[in-house]
Amino acid sequence: MQKNENEILVGKKPIVKYVFAVLTQLTNGEKEIHVKARGKNISRAVDVVEIVRRKHLQNLKVKDIKIGTEERENQGKKVNVSTIDIVLAV
Amino acid sequence: MQKNENEILVGKKPIVKYVFAVLTQLTNGEKEIHVKARGKNISRAVDVVEIVRRKHLQNLKVKDIKIGTEERENQGKKVNVSTIDIVLAV
Numbered sequence: 001m002q003k004n005e006n007e008i009l010v011g012k013k014p015i016v017k018y019v020f021a022v023l024t025q026l027t028n029g030e031k032e033i034h035v036k037a038r039g040k041n042i043s044r045a046v047d048v049v050e051i052v053r054r055k056h057l058q059n060l061k062v063k064d065i066k067i068g069t070e071e072r073e074n075q076g077k078k079v080n081v082s083t084i085d086i087v088l089a090v
Numbered sequence: 091m092q093k094n095e096n097e098i099l100v101g102k103k104p105i106v107k108y109v110f111a112v113l114t115q116l117t118n119g120e121k122e123i124h125v126k127a128r129g130k131n132i133s134r135a136v137d138v139v140e141i142v143r144r145k146h147l148q149n150l151k152v153k154d155i156k157i158g159t160e161e162r163e164n165q166g167k168k169v170n171v172s173t174i175d176i177v178l179a180v
Contacts (some may be wrong), residue, residue, distance in 0.1 A: 030163045043132040043152040050159045054170070065155040067176070068148040080144070087155070 006030045010037040010045040018048040018071070023056060026090060035086040038070060042084045049086050063089040097118045100127040100135040108138040113146060116180060122153070125176040128160060132174045139176050153179040 008021045025033050037045035053060050066085040069080050098111045108125070112128050115123050127135035154177040159170050
């Protein structure tokens with residue numbers, strides 16, 4: 001899962017930081033944004049999108065949601081981690 | 091979010107229990123199953139679906155994924171909780 005220009009990878013920072021990142025990218029003219037996350041942060045990615053939609057941009061559309069699995073290495077051991085990619089469009 | 095016949099609400103039990111529930115419902119002839127979760131359990135719902143798809147039923151399709159917000163009461167206070175509804179189809 002690579003991070004491109006119009007992507008926001010949701011991690012452990014406060015939710016409001018990611019909400020702000022989405023709003024900033026949209027303000028900068030992005031028409032489509034991918035909100036991505038792995039593992040336990042998947043729930044937080046959904047929180048980010050829901051907060052943006054309810055509190056800030058009611059007309060923002062969830063264009064697509066993809067889920068998948070990524071193989072990652074953790075202390076030399078290969079583990080499977082679930083991923084989510086939520087595509088938002090204005 | 092109500093629980094119907096073809097719905098599995100993912101909570102705090104071991105992931106394998108929900109995987110088993112999905113497989114059981116499909117074996118019983120269900121053509122479409124909703125895997126649902128709220129809040130932090132959203133990540134676990136994605137794990138359930140990914141494990142079923144990778145380890146058990148490669149031909150299982152994710153037909154639709156919906157996210158939303160539900161208002162719940164927590165110690166007398168109204169809080170917003172994110173939800174997910176993953177629709178699986180054989």
